[in-house]
Amino acid sequence: MPLRHDQTVSGISAYPLAVEIAKVGTYPALVKSGAGYFYDDVLEYRVWMHPERGASSLDEEGGDYFVAFAQHEKALAFSKASSGAEEPLVLVRQMEYIDESEDGVYEAAVGERLTEWRVEWLEGSRRAADSIEKFLRDHRK
Template identity: 55%
Template sequence: MSQFPVAVDPELVGEYPVLSKSGGGYFFDEVLEYRVWCHPERVAPDECEGDDYYCAFSAYEDALAFSQDTPGSEEPLVLIRQREWINEPSPGTLIHEKGERIAEWRVEWLESGPRRAGEIEAFIAASCNA
């Protein structure tokens, strides 16, 4: 059993766009893939004519093992899909957004699990009452 959720569709791992949003949103709906970014200037194998690149994995443990075994690589990040999230355009201003947002996150942000019904509304209400 994996420590974190596995990719929702393993067949699509490695097929998502390179560029995505970064962080934010507070909640996630699905894990799409785990990414390990590699940097040839830091001695990673040169797979892309000197450019940075990533390797994608469906499970965190595989990404972590690759990261630990590959010089010049970063710790794994996770690519997530958000169908609902919180936009915080300025400190303390919380806006409940709906749609689709793809973002790279730090893996530890997955610890609370996927978003549950009513969770965003409760989070915003608690923040307003704090």
């Protein structure tokens, strides 16, 4: 659970808003990282904070933590204004995705999966009904 969260939205956003704004800040901190090629929902934008790089420390151990946002622009502004902050990541939900268990070996997978992505990966990656079928056809060896 993040220390803080921002469930507000204002203005036009270049990226999708969180699908359930009231749930921003309630998702688990430990999730998958990357992969899957497609997403179904944007859950929140996360700014990871690092005390060893100048972020405020929350406890004597000085562990990393994140601040969650419903909108990318607010996460980006916070990131730029905060010491020890990373660029925002996006937490996405995948209901169907591509599993690449080894390089170049792709399989369709079904089941809820939460993963953090780089924000720019959202572009053109929202899963449509035929996205996975087309991907597998195009990447068949």
